[in-house]
Amino acid sequence: MKNCLVAQSGGPTSVINASAVGLYLANKENGHFDKVLAGLNGIEGVLREDFFDMSELTDEEVELLRTTPSAGLGSCRYKLKDSTVNKEEYEKLFDIFSRHSIDSFFYIGGNDSQDTVKKLSAYAKENGFDVRINGIPKTVDNDLMVIDHTPGFGSAAKYIATSVLESYLDSLVYTNNGIFIVETMGRDAGWLAASACLARYNGRQCADFILLPEVPFDEAAFAAKVKETFEKKNHVYIVASEGVKYPNGDFLAATKAQSHDSFGHAQLGGAGNAIKAIIEANGITKRIKVLELSVLQRCAFHAVSEVDLEESGKLGKTALELAAAGETGKVAILVRESDEPYKVNFTSTDAANIANKVKYFPAEWVTPDGFNIKEEALSYFVPLAGKMPEYRVIHKYHNM
Amino acid sequence: MKNCLVAQSGGPTSVINASAVGLYLANKENGHFDKVLAGLNGIEGVLREDFFDMSELTDEEVELLRTTPSAGLGSCRYKLKDSTVNKEEYEKLFDIFSRHSIDSFFYIGGNDSQDTVKKLSAYAKENGFDVRINGIPKTVDNDLMVIDHTPGFGSAAKYIATSVLESYLDSLVYTNNGIFIVETMGRDAGWLAASACLARYNGRQCADFILLPEVPFDEAAFAAKVKETFEKKNHVYIVASEGVKYPNGDFLAATKAQSHDSFGHAQLGGAGNAIKAIIEANGITKRIKVLELSVLQRCAFHAVSEVDLEESGKLGKTALELAAAGETGKVAILVRESDEPYKVNFTSTDAANIANKVKYFPAEWVTPDGFNIKEEALSYFVPLAGKMPEYRVIHKYHNM
CATH class of the missing domain: 3.40.50.450 (Rossmann fold)
Incomplete structure (x- = not known):
């Protein structure tokens, strides 16, 4: 036997x-x-x-x-x-x-x-x-x-990108739109947040910002660019990893009580709400929605x-x-x-x-300002997620 | 012309x-x-x-x-x-x-x-x-x-029930599981939360509780039943409408700042977190996750x-x-x-x-304790959502 x-x-x-x-x-x-x-x-x-x-x-x-x-x-x-x-x-x-x-x-x-x-x-x-x-x-x-x-990443990427695309369309229907923030998993590495680059509409990426744990978060530069984007488009779409960190290593979500799992990892949550607070504190707009994809990104087999x-x-x-x-x-x-x-x-x-090591998102795929993913990263992601839904709307805010 | x-x-x-x-x-x-x-x-x-x-x-x-x-x-x-x-x-x-x-x-x-x-x-x-x-x-x-x-409800119901089923499976993988709370839309009427009755596993409904705005929330009875369920199963799955109210009409989410949209409706959010706070205050467990389905339930065409x-x-x-x-x-x-x-x-x-009127969820489809939906409501929901995914897991916590 x-x-x-x-x-x-x-x-x-x-x-x-x-x-x-x-x-x-x-x-x-x-x-x-x-x-x-x-x-x-x-x-x-x-x-x-x-x-x-x-x-x-x-x-x-x-x-x-x-x-x-x-x-x-x-x-x-x-x-x-x-x-x-x-x-x-x-x-x-x-x-x-x-x-x-x-x-x-x-x-x-x-x-x-x-x-x-x-x-x-x-x-x-x-x-x-x-x-x-x-x-x-x-x-x-x-x-x-x-x-x-x-294994598991391609499906999560497809779910995240699909949800980003659909909530992007949802966030644009009024003449007076606000700011939409999606928080993805990703404590140390930004792959899940980065997969939002697959969400594309009219040949362009939906997300104005994709924030990764690997890129130290420059709050002043971020607030300035959100303000500029909002003034131009009356709408901003932001994707943020739960693990986004300040240059000193503190998580944006650190104002929330932190516990630790049995592997000693900090249990995170709340980067989206932290970003919302930053946008509000900078007086950009109060029309801000936060969506945490939470466990759905890892279990949405449908x-x-x-x-x-x-x-x-x-x-x-x-x-x-x-x-x-x-x-x-x-x-x-x-x-x-x-x-x-x-x-x-x-x-x-x-x-x-592989044991105990972490593969970070490549620095060369991040835009110079640190706020987004370069187009050239797309060819890595596209085959992993497979077929994405294709949508079409008419109202003019989609021609931006 | x-x-x-x-x-x-x-x-x-x-x-x-x-x-x-x-x-x-x-x-x-x-x-x-x-x-x-x-x-x-x-x-x-x-x-x-x-x-x-x-x-x-x-x-x-x-x-x-x-x-x-x-x-x-x-x-x-x-x-x-x-x-x-x-x-x-x-x-x-x-x-x-x-x-x-x-x-x-x-x-x-x-x-x-x-x-x-x-x-x-x-x-x-x-x-x-x-x-x-x-x-x-x-x-x-x-x-x-x-x-x-x-129109729109059947797709939302399918998305909610699918997400409930998938997050239910996700919430059960450990020997030591906690409490999972899903918050759906539904300010006045509980139809969206109730559609979670479509999420079934092993011939039974996933959700232990489905809380509707139409049923005045009895906090003491709720806490007692959650405690009893958690002690029996080491796991509780709760679906709550954003509009769940206390008998005096106050929203559970009322501790959160409330604004109003241009129709004069209170903008809600946070019923899930309010329920989490109640469970914690009653010392039942600290292992509680809250998932707000947010706009995805109304735009997930996929x-x-x-x-x-x-x-x-x-x-x-x-x-x-x-x-x-x-x-x-x-x-x-x-x-x-x-x-x-x-x-x-x-x-x-x-x-x-139709103008300015609201069709509430029928009282006769609510269980006597007010915490769930009767089986007989299923035949209303089933044809609207259409084909749901079918899943199968092995570990014993699913035989509960």
């Missing part, structure tokens, strides 16, 4: 289940493992031996799971301590692996989860356990090193990117093939060959290259 | 343009009017003679306009005063109608806009102007009298209800036929014949039956 175990960790995405199903279906085809076990609630559930055999699912259930958002196996935010600190936990895990004939463990997650892959695979090697530990990438934040883009869905499944398959080839401590990744026609290759990298 | 004029008023919807296009295409077929003129920014633009001939649009542009959310002709929140107060405005309007050979004016809007239809048609009759004034209904709020449901889109076009056609038959002071409406198979008839009612 030679089984494998797959589990999900961290925040949900629209396509995290597609990776688990991709792995399961690839194994069904090549029969490398006798059973694909699914661990519930990530490493937390694995430690409780809370898992089940995926072959218990009907074909219809498997297909429904593939096309369901959010972590269908449950998730956790449990950070495995170093094996020198909590050796018992490692011993317990490998005892569980042994008793359930688990030859390979796959962890689907972001840079924290790939740290778990790194630690477990190192521990296995050091202690002579013949168990392969490999990772499958996942995060809407798109902030993993090495990989061209992360607007899934087909490319993202397909790639997520293929990354599950790639991880299975890595394990079958005897690899351990690796993460399945994709590398872009070309933008148009869009082409990626599926390969792998050491988990150490 | 015999022309007609169509304009849009009030808040945008996903399908308001489909009504204008439905009217235009019906006229293209029957040739009743020489030109269909489109007024920009509602009655405000009409008073500026800001309109254009819709036949200037290519077939492709017409089809794009039909499938574009938000008021594609621009909108306004201009309330026409009584003709005894501002006779000049009425004289100016009918002079414009006369100079542009406008035989019929169509106003697409909610209960405020239908008040304009009522006033203008009465003024025309009293002053011997041979101009027909008719209305086409529109509002995501679904709060118009007589009509079975309003999740349009096909039924809603089709009916909106047919109501435009119905209004054209009313005018062609010499009617004035009417509003095109639809009457439901049956739920299953779903069947509606297109007819009309006097604008006076």
Whole structure:
């Protein structure tokens, strides 16, 4: 008996289940493992031996799971301590692996989860356990090193850009329009906010401003440019990442009470309202709306990117093939060959290259004033989101 | 030369343009009017003679306009005063109608806009102007009298229910889950919040609570029931209308600064945060997320209800036929014949039956404790939203 175990960790995405199903279906085809076990609630559930055999699912259930958002196996935010600190936990895990004939463990997650892959695979090697530990990438934040883009990001980008386009049209219907602010996720990296560059109307980008955590926020310059834009167009559309920071590193949202999650990250929220307060304080207008996309950007499967869905499944398959080839401590990744026609290759990298690291939005794609994204970034985003809605309105404010 | 004029008023919807296009295409077929003129920014633009001939649009542009959310002709929140107060405005309007050979004016809007239809048609009759004034209904709020449901509502309901279902799945992934609150639009009537009853999982409704403006909010009973539900399930999902009120009529959101729009309506926001504060004050949990769907619920055409889109076009056609038959002071409406198979008839009612009136959510569809919607309301909602996504997850918290 030679089984494998797959589990999900961290925040949900629209396509995290597609990776688990991709792995399961690839194994069904090549029969490398006798059973694909699914661990519930990530490493937390694995430690409780809370898992089940995926072959218990009907074909219809498997297909429904593939096309369901959010972590269908449950998730956790449990950070495995170093094996020198909590050796018992490692011993317990490998005892569980042994008793359930688990030859390979796959962890689907972001840079924290790939740290778990790194630690477990190192521990296995050091202690002579013949168990392969490999990772499958996942995060809407798109902030993993090495990989061209992360599964989950394309769907989030499509949802954000679609919502920006639709709320842009909504914000322009009166003769006397105000300022509209959309806040996206993105604590450290601005990829999600930047994906708003996909929202285009009449050949131009909807957002007048796209604010990223990577660009220190110059409040005076921002207020001056908002004022100028509002005076010219009687309307301003602003996209802001939740993680926008002042030059001293303080989050704009820092006036809000901050708590910390179990990974020690500050829990943010409120950058949009902070920007609203700045605009009001500068006397520009009081007609300001703030929209926080909140969790919808990571779970809105109804607007899934087909490319993202397909790639997520293929990354599950790639991880299975890595394990079958005897690899351990690796993460399945994709590398872009070309933008148009869009082409990626599926390969792998050491988990150490991804664990705990952050891939920031490239400085060369930010406009010189720091307030927007250059046109040349579009070719990166376009294939990831796939087909966007096309709209047409007549009233003259759209000819700006 | 015999022309007609169509304009849009009030808040945008996903399908308001489909009504204008439905009217235009019906006229293209029957040739009743020489030109269909489109007024920009509602009655405000009409008073500026800001309109254009819709036949200037290519077939492709017409089809794009039909499938574009938000008021594609621009909108306004201009309330026409009584003709005894501002006779000049009425004289100016009918002079414009006369100079542009406008035989019929169509106003697409909610209960405020239908008040304009009522006033203008009465003024025309009293002053011997041979101009027909008719209305086409529109509002995501679904709060118009007589009509079975309003164009725009079905798409909003589908978007809300889809977002509730997806954020419900998102809110359940951990072993230690918190409380999730979604705030919908709905100042006076709870139809939008109630449409969350369409979000179902494993044969049951996702929302543990659906709070409507029509049901006086019993804070103590609410806190007790939230506590009980959270202790039982370690998770509570709450949908709240922005207009939820205390028994004395105060909005829960009233602690927030209130402004008023030009119709004298209080501009609300913050019921979700008010509920969060109540839950915290009762020491139930601090793990609470609030999601305000904001303008997305009225402009998310990417999740349009096909039924809603089709009916909106047919109501435009119905209004054209009313005018062609010499009617004035009417509003095109639809009457439901049956739920299953779903069947509606297109007819009309006097604008006076709709103007300034509000259709509240029926008390008999509210559960006895006032905290949810009865199952029997489902058959009303199901055909309006159309096909909802179907999802499947495995982790045990979904078997609750």
